[in-house]
Amino acid sequence: MSTTYLIVGASRGIGFTYVKHLALNKSNLIIATARNENAAAKLEALGPNVKTILIDMQDPYSKFETSFKQLETLAPSGVDVFIQNAGISGPSCFAPPQEYEVDAYDEILAINIGGSAKSYKAAYPYIFKGEGTKKIVFTTSLLGQLGFPMAAQAYAVSKAGINHLGYQVALTNANSEDVLAKNSVTILLHPGIVDTDMTTASADNRDKVDASLFISQDESVTGTLALVDKLTSADNGKFFDYKGEELKYSAI
Ligand SMILES: NC(=O)c1ccc[n+]([C@@H]2O[C@H](COP(=O)([O-])OP(=O)(O)OC[C@H]3O[C@@H](n4cnc5c(N)ncnc54)[C@H](OP(=O)(O)O)[C@@H]3O)[C@@H](O)[C@H]2O)c1
Incomplete structure (x- = not known):
C-alpha cells in the first residue's frame, strides 16, 4: 500500500535523510519542502517518487496556504504522515541568559513555533482526507523538556512551545467529530x-555536548521511521x- 509523507524542512540534515531513506521504497510518495530551487532539485534527484514544495517558515500564513494547495494534485489521496522538521537553534544557545543574544528570540520563535503552527494548519485539509491512521510528528528536543538539566535559551523555549503545540493538536484531534x-x-x-x-x-554547540552521545543522521532517521510505522492512536500525545x-514532558 502506498504511503504519502509530507516532510517540512527537508533541504539538509535530518529532513533530507528522511527523504533519502523514504525514496528507496518506490511505493512511498514523498512531498518535501525546501526554501529554494537548488535544494528542491537535490531532493527531486533522490527519486521519481519525490516532489517538492517551496516554503520558508517565516513566510506569512497566506503563502503557506497557496504553496500547500499543490497538495491537492501532488497528494490526491491525502497525506498519511506529516513530519514537521524545520528548525534553527540560533547563536550560542548555551550562553547564560544574561549574556545571550536575546534579539535571536524573534527569529527562533517565529521559525520553530510559528513555522510549526503554520505548516500544520496549512497541511490540515490534506492530512485529514483519504483513509487510515493519520500520523503527525512535531520535531522537538529533550532541551524543551521542563527541568532538563541543561539550559539552551530561546532554542529550549521554542521546543517547549512546540511541545505545547503538539499536545494541543493531539488533544483537539482526539476530541474531534471527524473520524480521521x-x-x-x-x-x-x-x-x-x-x-x-x-x-x-x-563549535560552541558541539563543545557543550559529550561527543560520545552523537549519533548519525541515518541512525536517527531509521529509528524514527520505525517508530512512525508502529504508531497507533493509543500513542496520541506522547513524547x-x-x-x-x-519521554516525559517534564523532568521535575
Ligand atoms: N541535530 C540534533 O542533534 C537535534 C536534536 C534535537 C532536535 N533537533 C531538531 O531536528 C530538526 C532538524 O535539525 P537538523 O539537526 O537536521 O538541523 P539542520 O541540519 O540545521 O537543518 C535544519 C533544516 O531546517 C530548515 N530550516 C531552517 N530555517 C528554515 C526556515 N526559515 N524555513 C524553512 N526551513 C528552514 C533548513 O533549511 P535550509 O537549508 O533552507 O536552511 C534545514 O532543512 C530541527 O527541528 C532541530 O531543532 C535536532
Missing part, C-alpha cells in the same frame, strides 16, 4: 543528538525519542 482526526496520532519527537549542521556548525522510548 479522532483516529489520528500526533507525537512529539526528540530525534537524538545528531551530527548535523545544527550541532557541528557551532518519544528516535529509539521509540517514551
Whole structure:
C-alpha cells in the first residue's frame, strides 16, 4: 500500500535523510519542502517518487496556504504522515541568559513555533482526507523538556512551545467529530543528538555536548521511521525519542 509523507524542512540534515531513506521504497510518495530551487532539485534527484514544495517558515500564513494547495494534485489521496522538521537553534544557545543574544528570540520563535503552527494548519485539509491512521510528528528536543538539566535559551523555549503545540493538536484531534482526526496520532519527537549542521556548525554547540552521545543522521532517521510505522492512536500525545522510548514532558 502506498504511503504519502509530507516532510517540512527537508533541504539538509535530518529532513533530507528522511527523504533519502523514504525514496528507496518506490511505493512511498514523498512531498518535501525546501526554501529554494537548488535544494528542491537535490531532493527531486533522490527519486521519481519525490516532489517538492517551496516554503520558508517565516513566510506569512497566506503563502503557506497557496504553496500547500499543490497538495491537492501532488497528494490526491491525502497525506498519511506529516513530519514537521524545520528548525534553527540560533547563536550560542548555551550562553547564560544574561549574556545571550536575546534579539535571536524573534527569529527562533517565529521559525520553530510559528513555522510549526503554520505548516500544520496549512497541511490540515490534506492530512485529514483519504483513509487510515493519520500520523503527525512535531520535531522537538529533550532541551524543551521542563527541568532538563541543561539550559539552551530561546532554542529550549521554542521546543517547549512546540511541545505545547503538539499536545494541543493531539488533544483537539482526539476530541474531534471527524473520524480521521479522532483516529489520528500526533507525537512529539526528540530525534537524538545528531551530527548535523545544527550541532557541528557551532563549535560552541558541539563543545557543550559529550561527543560520545552523537549519533548519525541515518541512525536517527531509521529509528524514527520505525517508530512512525508502529504508531497507533493509543500513542496520541506522547513524547518519544528516535529509539521509540517514551519521554516525559517534564523532568521535575
Ligand atoms: N541535530 C540534533 O542533534 C537535534 C536534536 C534535537 C532536535 N533537533 C531538531 O531536528 C530538526 C532538524 O535539525 P537538523 O539537526 O537536521 O538541523 P539542520 O541540519 O540545521 O537543518 C535544519 C533544516 O531546517 C530548515 N530550516 C531552517 N530555517 C528554515 C526556515 N526559515 N524555513 C524553512 N526551513 C528552514 C533548513 O533549511 P535550509 O537549508 O533552507 O536552511 C534545514 O532543512 C530541527 O527541528 C532541530 O531543532 C535536532
